[in-house]
Amino acid sequence: MSVIYDFKANSLLGDEVPMRQFEGQVLLIVNTASKCGFTPQYRGLEDLHRDLAPRGFSVLGFPCNQFGAQEPGQAAEIQAFCSTNYDVTFPLFEKIDVNGAHAHPLYEYLKHQQSGLLGASIKWNFTKFLVDRAGQVIARYAPTARPEGLRQKIETLL
Template sequence: MTDSIYQFEVNDIQGNTVPLSNFKGKTLLIVNTASKCGFTPQYKGLEALYEKHKDNGLVVLGFPCNQFGKQEPGSNEEIAEFCDLTFKVSFPMFSKVDVNGVDADPLYNYLKEEATGLLGSKAIKWNFTKFLVNKEGKVMKRFAPKDSPESIEKDIQAIL
């Protein structure tokens, strides 16, 4: 039984293995992202949250996903370039993952178990679903894609 996200390893956008235990003691906002989505402008708000609160221990982790309307068709290299050129993203970005289905990344299976969506649904419904994780690696809350980064800032500040 996994009791925190620190049990998982993921690949960064360059393909390097990153143990999530590297983020012990940090407050995390884990987001499945896409470059061609109506919610894509949330990158700006996510970057602003990261810049504003990183010195207090917030780290935003972006996980590109192409499962919703094929809105993340590019390679990891193309995604990294888009994020840098379009939104000046400086928070960590990771390799493209599936968040639902048989090929779902184990981290996302864990996140969905720990914080269900509307009416107890475990499935991720769309891009820019956000999971707030405390400094001990426990999933505290799940936010819907329509929840803007600005609208969840109070929840983040409460556990920084």
């Protein structure tokens, strides 16, 4: 059986990052966008990341432009937006597709591990997947799920 550590993704700077780098951590993997009604969730995601990172937690952000073209920028623009507006320090990755023929393999895996309202498809920006320390996807949360509302569940895994 695969775990998320079997995948790789490119950082926002284009460097290949093996997910194995996060082995042993609890992860919240989120498809993000800079021009979405849910964009203010960056603040809550960053708060979780900063508060819980010392205990073995990380948020992983994957910008995506598939929903309402709400992430039109290039890597430098995305980085500047996240840094300037939300002081994001959690890892951000290259802009990817999460649905369709060109969906990133990590997201294909995540969607098949935890289906949602639309089955294996992602409904919108800021869909969240919670991964335990063993690399197993244990929960999927809708875009409306506020990051601060996930704190208790995350803390039970730490």
